[in-house]
Amino acid sequence: MTVIDPARLVEMANQIGDFFAPYPEQRRIEGVRNHLRNYWDPRMRSDLLAYVANGNEGELASHVLAATRLLQTEADERSAYAGPPRVEH
Amino acid sequence: MWSELRALRDGIDLGTPPRDGEPVTLSVDGIPVTVAAGSSVLLAAGIAGCTVPKLCASDTLEAFGSCRVCLVEIEGRRGYPASCTTPVDEGMQVRTTSDMLAKLRRGVIELYLSDFPEGDIDGGWSQLNTTLDQVGVHRLADDHPYRSGANHQGGVLDMSNPYFVFDQAKCIVCSRCVRACEEIQGTFALTIDGRGFGSTVVAGQNESFLESDCVSCGACVQACPSDALIEKSLFPGGYERADSSQA
Amino acid sequence: MPIPVKPDQSTITTCAYCGVGCGFKAETSGGQIVRMTPWKEGKANHGHSCVKGRFAFDYYRHPDRVRSPMIRVSIEDPWREVSWDEAFAHAAGELKRIQETYGSGSVGAVSSSRCTNEEIYLMQKFARVGLRNNNIDNCSRICHSPTQFGLSATLGAGAASQHFDSILRSDVILVVGANPTEGHPVFGSMMKRSVRRGANLLVIDPRRTETVDSPHCRASVHLALRPGTNVLVLDSIAHVVVTERLYDEAFVRARCDWDDFELWMSQVGDVRYSPDVVGPEAGLEPDAIRELARRYAAGPNSTIYYGLGVTEHSQGSTGVMCLGNLAMACGMIGREGVGVNPLRGQGNVQGGSCLGSWPHMFTGYRFVTDAATRAVFENEWKIDLDGEPGLRLPNMFDAAVAGSFKGLYIQGEDPVQSDPNRHHVEAALRNMECVIVQDLYETETTKFAHVLLPGSSSLEKNGTFTNAERRVSMVRKIVEPVAGLEDWEITVGMINAMGYELKYDHPSEVLDEIARTSPAYSGMSFELIERVGSVQWPCNTAAPEGTEVLHTVTFPRGKGSFMLTEYVPTKERVDDRFPLLLTTGRILSQYNAGTQTRRTANNAWYDDDVLDISADDAAQRGLRNGDRVRVASRYGETELSITVSGRVHPGVVYTTFHFAHTMVNAVTSDLNDWATNCPEYKVTAVEVTKVTKVTKVTKVTEVTS
Amino acid sequence: MTARVFVPCDALSVALGADEVAARLVAETAARSLDVTVVRNGSRGLFWLEPMIEVDVGGMRHAYGPVEADDIPSLIDAGLLDAGAHRTNLGPTDQIPELERQTRLTFARVGVIDPRSLDDYLAHGGFDGLRRALAMSPSDVVDEVEASGLRGRGGAAFPTGIKWRTVLGAPASPKYVVANADEGDSGTFADRMVMEGDPFCLIEAMAIAAHAVGATHGVIYCRSEYPHSIATLEHCIGVARQYGWLGTSIAGSVLEFDIEVRVGAGAYICGEETSMLESIEGRRGMVRPKPPLPALEGLYGKPTVVNNIITLASVPWILAHGGAAYSGHGVGRSAGTLPVQLAGNIRRGGLVEVPFGITVRELIEDFGGGTASGRPARAVQIGGPLGAYFHNDQLDTVLDYEAIAAAGGLLGHGGVVVFDDTVDMAVQARFAMEFCAVESCGKCTPCRVGSTRGVELIDKIVLGEQRSANIAQLEDLCEVLEHGSLCALGGLTPYPVRSALQHFPEDFGQRNQQDEHDAQENI
8 A cells, every 4th residue: 555646646746847857957856856855755755666666657757757766876965956955054 | 223113112102203313412391301303392201201291192103283282382482382293403492381381281171171071081091081180180160161062972973893982972083093094004994074173083985984994903993092992892781872961 | 881991901912813923912801801902012013903913802712612622433423521631541542553553654743823832843742752753744834835945945044034124124015926904914004104105016916906006005016917827927027137137246146156046047038938928828018027027126125025825836836936036136135125025824834834843844944854953852852753754734634545644633723624625635534543633613624533622722821923024922821721721731741641751831941942952043032032022033142132134144055046947837727617717815804714703703894705706707607796606616616605806807716715614625726836735725727607596505505514 | 550458357357247348349349340459467456446448558558447348339439449538437547546556566467468478478577587597596596585575475474585495405306386376365365366467477486486496396276266267377387388488498497397286175274384285295184283394394295385376476576676676665574565455344445565564544545445335444354364353543553564463463465354333343253263163174172172162152252141251261262272273273263353352342242240140040
């Protein structure tokens, strides 16, 4: 059972993707990745990853798909950061 | 800075809005006092500790000069200027009490009392009561020549607003409500209708308060010195007009 | 006798209605409130008031008040009155049982912006130490969450940059998607005062609101845009600023990230945002867009005030960023008379944002994913904390519908009436096994509750509120809470029942804890607020009595950041079936879901939601003033009476959402902001048809069932 | 050669049939194929002779009056165009004694020229004052006005030059010139006569004032009861604009100035300068406290010259002939001339422009010819409805500001109203209080409530109710009104009341003891 309906997750992820779309390549992808990492419940992230891995890659915009793949790595998400500040104090 | 807003103090009415300005020193009844340029003599007197009676003046409203109770004498000037509308000047010497001032204030207050319900004075705690105490007149003598004159004691009693009443019998036409509606609230729902002795406060185009553009912000009630505009919640048994018969 | 009752006691407190946060004197006689009078020394209101704060206080003694804790096993069962202890034990027991069955993340909590800072803080503490997860959200999710997001992204602080008085120093006032004279009346009066003194008023709003045109207050430019085109129009304004070189290059070079600025210029400078292209799409004259841009940029001191007309869109956060970008580009930030300022809806929305009632943030907007911040709270609370974000309120409902979320503790909220997509919310609540509602009255939501905890009104408790200008003011107990406990005591009871022991003797101790853990509040205390009256955060050693104007030297994030704000049209579109755009708002005399104001004499002015419709659209449909109509969208339908109004353009209809039975949120779309899930309340495609007698009867039955 | 016949067009002459006279004249001369141009001039101010027509014979004007339309055939028969003898023939106009003895500076052109003719105006020295002013610095213009000793003719008698200097020195802009044509005093008409007889003079004066103080906008606030004035002004302002006497680059200078006419709505109080400013701004006509002086914060809060029409109309002459020439007339601190308006019970009513220094008796007897009724004059009210009543034994008082004040009165706008021995002065005192009650704006309490109480007290006094107590109260009330009122309306109402009480006590219900006693019994 997924925590919420995967269709809803895809819709939300693509909507986030729309915002970052105008950025240059790397910032566009990392922007989406950072947003998902900082704002999404981990179960939503893993459900989205599982759903996409299950042959549904085509439902995500390409840079959003790229971002979900980055989520799986432990890279420093602050590089080329285009989203709101993660930690500022 | 921001004195007109931030120098206001709960429970104290300086009479006219505090100002931001260069310091000006004057003397009131011999007491030196320093206030900001642009301040009124009324405000300076208050700060000097010389209480000048007032009715139409409030430190939340621009000076208006209609009640003529805050008259003072100023050395070197003719007449008896209203202290609320007279700005301070360097070196000005102000007197807030004299036999003539007392006589004029009494004379003005008698005119107010000649059109005010007597039953609403004893036991009241409005600004008007305070002013009556300061001037030392509380009612017209039984044989006073002003008695039995024309009056507004049968005027409008507007209970339409769910929260407050407007009782024209107690209205002294000081325009504080009208000015509060304009200057503080910015709705311009109230106005003075008629002229001279026929001047009355009306809402909108002479509508009831509820039907008018009044937004019931309460600024007029807050401003009213004579309880003509007053909260219904202060009358647990319901609002009733005082006996309207003027002796 | 005509002599009025003379109050024997007077206590200074803060109004709980809107985000202006007026100071009031609650005057009592024999322990009963006889009147509320505005406090002259209140720094938000300077002795002024509106009909709600001044007069509409009788709700606190309304017979509808819930006076005892109550529980029931099924929502079909009648309520059973119980003791506080039994209620706490029952509620906590249910939550623990659910967690054991469905997992730690299957329960959550939501806090209310009508509660105090201390109570909101305790609610997030409840989730984090009681539920041991981050499933905590607050009601600004559905109003100003995009503010926090968008302003943090650009300026670095999700809050108003100014104090209210600042507007008297403004030469140009730009109001976007807000109607201060109705929604924030006391601030609206201040705005009008500034306009009367010569400030130039610019308004962007689909409606010809009271702010646009009222006696002695008239907007010099009004962009009555098509609902949903905010970002497009704001980008077009930016286009004019960029292409006509109206920006303040020195300011941008000194204060902002220049590379991001250039990136932004190339985006908004593109011809697709030129007024000639944007105008027709947004329903505006291109020259009006230029005029507004020029006036704003010319200043010398231009300020922005905005409301839910900016945030409640699928691009709500983007819209807020547009405003941050615009202010930075024109150098209109960091001094008196300028700035970017959200007009907050509820009395403590700012507090709700600041106090960590977020699934991804602790107090002071610090991410739960940040180990250093977590360490501060782990050290204070002596407990390990979850380092991953929790579910947002809409996601909790999504998860409940999906079957993975089963228990919710709701503090002073009525999501069935106020959250988007009413049917979805009802389905979610029905799917839960334990819904705990703490409220003053039974509401639409308590129909789905298993535990009902009698809340205390703001007249019945001590604490603090943070208003829309970051001003923390004192809320004082005037009368005893009807059921004996103040809201903070109830939440403390719940935390203890969950097995985490804590004790506070007074809310001041909670504020002390907030100060210990939150840099922006580090100097804050009841003692300080008592002494100086009210304090605007940040309050710390550098600013021991608070800070009036933000961003005077630097931005909290260092350099200001220009965000790219590409216009993405909402998916909500008009078509032949739904040819009108419904937008929503509020009216002066009523307040939000109306739970309080509907229980006062304020109904004398407004006793039902009505639909404003243009004369053209009404005529096309054969409608006349006062007709009952069916308002249908792709999501649902309801019935309203209409007012044929010059305030809306053809193609746009407008209503308020103050009355439960009108169920406006059954009609509104379930689209929401990309960044925060804030619902798109401002744009829903609808059709309006005259109600025949038959449907009317059917509907009434439905409503009352 | 075309003969020119003058028929006045001002409101008073028209009311007496001047339009019919003019029409008849045109018709009769046309029928007889006579080459005649009928010129509509202003009134000379000899009202008992209106409609007074004049014919120009060899450059000399000959007057006939009063003339009715039916007199026209006989007049033409009698050789009107050659100044032929006729029952109505008054001889050469300039030699009519009541005119000949006047000193017409301000009214020099009034009645002489066609008020709507710019050419006529220019031919009679029009715009000489402005031309000279424009060649001077603003400060020098103000000096010239100061040197003239001109004081405000609206009633307050404040030195005009000092007022102008205050506005000149005020830093704010824009600045305004407001002409007060709300001529509300009963028995006054001088303003109207200027506006209907020499309107370009007012335009010129306002332009001079604009140059002197740096103003760009002018407003003439005219009472709605003067439709002829309004129409004439509107016409002449249009002509002035067309010929470059208003607008930009006036007379080739850098002066930029224009004028609009605003029409009042009939409130006496709007003649008070601050109420007038409120009214022009679109608000209810209510008195503003002073300070701030309108000179510093006037119309729309900006520095404003507010002058009466007669004050302004005196200025072109002063600029054209020099301040010293003007101050050569008059006495003491009352320099120049005063256009006095004789009205009431008087045989020869009308306008008399004389230097200060003449006595009231000379005015009434020599110019006015005594009462119209032929009965002895008993009282004279000087200075409008709020002026003091003079007893007939005070008629040797000299007409100047200080002397009149010393006698307990005020000169006001120069209205003189005569009453014969049938007048009831208690009624007149009551009228003063009633006038105050009717015209009070309602702002300040002494005037708003006090005026009504005053009427009531006088009624009781006349009825003999507690006469001494009521008289004492009336005197106290007068003190409150005088010293406590916000503006001159309440402040001056005691003048007629007290003067009536003081000089004519016998009119105030002098009753015997029994009456007084009975009256008390009845309360």
